[in-house]
Every structure is written in C-alpha cells, then in structure tokens.
Amino acid sequence: MKFNIKKILTFLVLAICLAYFSNYMTNRDFKKNEKNIVQxxxxxxxxxxxxxxxxxxxxRKSSWYSGDSQEHxxxxxxxxxxxGNLKDGVIxxxxxxxxxxYAIKYIQ
Structure with missing residues (x-):
C-alpha cells in the first residue's frame, strides 16, 4: 500500500513540475514578441x-515552428x-x- 502511495505522489509532483515548466516556456516565447503583438x-x-x-x-498557447519542405x-x-467591443473569440x-x-487565422 505504501509503495502505491509513493508512486501516486511521485506522479503528482512530476505533473505539477511539468505544468509549471510548460507555463514558463509559453510565457518566455510570448515575452520575445510582446511588443510586436501589441502593435x-x-x-x-x-x-x-x-x-x-x-x-x-x-x-492560450504559444510555440515555435522551424519550417519544413513546404514552408521554409x-x-x-x-x-x-x-x-473586443463587438465580439469575443480565439485567433x-x-x-x-x-x-x-504576420498572419492571423480566425478560429472562432
């Protein structure tokens, strides 16, 4: 029983660390282009x-795309x-x- 509790606690700690790391990486990418995004x-x-x-x-989400054979x-x-004052949505x-x-795609 104790062994299972240790596994569960280890999993929870790793999941929380992964969530914080993911949030850090998202905000780091955003900070690079924040001035351009506001503009x-x-x-x-x-x-x-x-x-x-x-x-x-x-x-909501950010990432880096390095290119491929179709889009270099x-x-x-x-x-x-x-x-916005007219409506809300996701882009x-x-x-x-x-x-x-830059390019904007309207998702909703």
Whole structure:
C-alpha cells in the first residue's frame, strides 16, 4: 500500500513540475514578441473590423515552428482569447522570424 502511495505522489509532483515548466516556456516565447503583438492588435484593420476595439486578450498557447519542405520560413505561433467591443473569440497569430510579416487565422 505504501509503495502505491509513493508512486501516486511521485506522479503528482512530476505533473505539477511539468505544468509549471510548460507555463514558463509559453510565457518566455510570448515575452520575445510582446511588443510586436501589441502593435499588431492595435493596427490590424481586419481584426478591428471583426472584433472591434480589442479590450483584452489572453495567451492560450504559444510555440515555435522551424519550417519544413513546404514552408521554409520559421515562425512563432500564438493562440489568443480576444475580447473586443463587438465580439469575443480565439485567433491564431503567426509572427515570422524576420518580424516584418504576420498572419492571423480566425478560429472562432
């Protein structure tokens, strides 16, 4: 019985450590491009037409894509919950490595 409790506690500790590490990595990627993301949310006209003025946004997921045979350009991609004065939703934002080009995909 004690052996099973040790296994369960070990699993819980590892799961909590993994959750904190995942959160740290997500926020680290976001901090790299935070200035560009804020600028995109303020200036993108298509985003403002669909959601209105962005009142609040929250990072849901972030990652780095290094490219493959079809798309050679590496980029960061982010999923955001967006709250605008017209409606709320989720978007995917891709910021390419040169940070001059971005793409927004509307998920909801």
């Amino acid at each position: 995109i949310f303020q200036q993108d006209t298509e985003l403002h037409e669909k959601y209105g003025t962005i009142e609040n946004y929250r990072l 350009t590496p980029y960061y991609y982010y999923h955001f919950y967006i709250k 995917e934002l891709k910021i390419y490595e040169n940070q001059e080009k």
